[in-house]
Amino acid sequence: MQVVRSRKSIIPKSWNVSETIRHRVGEDVGRQRLIEEDGEVLVLLHQVPKAEDKGHRDAAMFWCDAHGDWKSSPSSGGRSEMMNLVAKYQERFVELDKELEAAEDPVVIHTVIDEATPVLRAGRHLTQVLSELRKAQRDDLEILATRDQAVNMERSGDLILQDARSSLDFILAKNAEAQAQDAHRAAKEAQKLNRLAAFFFPLMTLAAILGMNAPGRMVANVNSWLVVVVGLILGFIVRGSLKKSE
Numbered sequence: 186m187q188v189v190r191s192r193k194s195i196i197p198k199s200w201n202v203s204e205t206i207r208h209r210v211g212e213d214v215g216r217q218r219l220i221e222e223d224g225e226v227l228v229l230l231h232q233v234p235k236a237e238d239k240g241h242r243d244a245a246m247f248w249c250d251a252h253g254d255w256k257s258s259p260s261s262g263g264r265s266e267m268m269n270l271v272a273k274y275q276e277r278f279v280e281l282d283k284e285l286e287a288a289e290d291p292v293v294i295h296t297v298i299d300e301a302t303p304v305l306r307a308g309r310h311l312t313q314v315l316s317e318l319r320k321a322q323r324d325d326l327e328i329l330a331t332r333d334q335a336v337n338m339e340r341s342g343d344l345i346l347q348d349a350r351s352s353l354d355f356i357l358a359k360n361a362e363a364q365a366q367d368a369h370r371a372a373k374e375a376q377k378l379n380r381l382a383a384f385f386f387p388l389m390t391l392a393a394i395l396g397m398n399a400p401g402r403m404v405a406n407v408n409s410w411l412v413v414v415v416g417l418i419l420g421f422i423v424r425g426s427l428k429k430s431e
Contacts, residue, residue: 197258200248202227214244217310219317224251228318230311233273234303242307245270249322267315268331274308275338282345285352294353301349305342312339 193212196202203223210220210229220227225248232243246258247267255263262269281301288294312335319325319332 195244196227196246196248200256200258201250202248214242214246217307217314219314219321221321225249226318226321228267228314230267230270230314231307232270233277234307236300238303264325264327268327268334271311271315271331271335271338274304274311275334275341277304278338278341278345282341282348285345285349288352289356291353291356294349294356298346298349298353301342301346305339305346308335308339308342312336 194207194210195212195214196207196210203225205222206220206225206227209222210227214229214231217230220229227249228247230245230247232245234242244258245260245266247264248256249264250256257263257266260266260269278301281297281304285294285297288297312332315328315332315335319328322328
């Protein structure tokens with residue numbers, strides 16, 4: 186005889202959820218979604234993502250039975266906890282906005298982007314689920330208010346992410362401009378050295394070819410002065426050709 190084991194579910198055992206719904210939910214929350222069966226509604230949402238979660242998501246569950254009574258987990262409070270959950274998303278965006286305003290280092294701004302992206306993604310999906318819940322519970326004004334609050338939360342997240350990316354692009358462009366200016370100054374200095382070397386190179390070459398003698402003999406020798414003059418003339422010519430090539 187084969188023993189059939191009951192399927193594990195994250196839905197609290199104390200909830201008298203229909204078996205149809207219970208069998209549609211496993212040990213993990215999975216994606217955020219709305220399940221409507223047998224006159225009951227189960228809303229599966231995500232807690233605010235954290236950097237240390239590394240892809241794992243904690244569940245926030247809300248169940249409305251056939252009589253219209255709401256329960257929530259892990260926090261009690263029922264339907265009103267949905268608005269508190271949306272408020273936590275909004276608070277996280279406020280924290281990230283403050284970090285962005287104080288950030289001047291591209292690394293810090295990049296960190297804000299990395300942290301804001303999963304929060305915005307989860308918040309956007311949360312808003313979509315609440316919109317579906319609004320359609321299923323058209324007469325519930327509290328759900329309407331929660332959905333509207335979620336829409337504003339999603340808009341705040343979008344603005345923060347756009348500001349962070351714009352700030353990062355601005356700082357990177359500013360740094361690139363500064364690097365370009367430094368490179369231009371370095372090129373100018375290199376040009377000066379090249380001109381100086383070009384000016385004296387012919388003179389040094391002629392001196393190396395003719396050899397070095399005692400200073401007294403060099404000064405008294407007319408040919409030495411001729412070498413100097415020729416070297417300087419060649420130096421001016423080479424220097425002038427460098428200017429034309431620039």
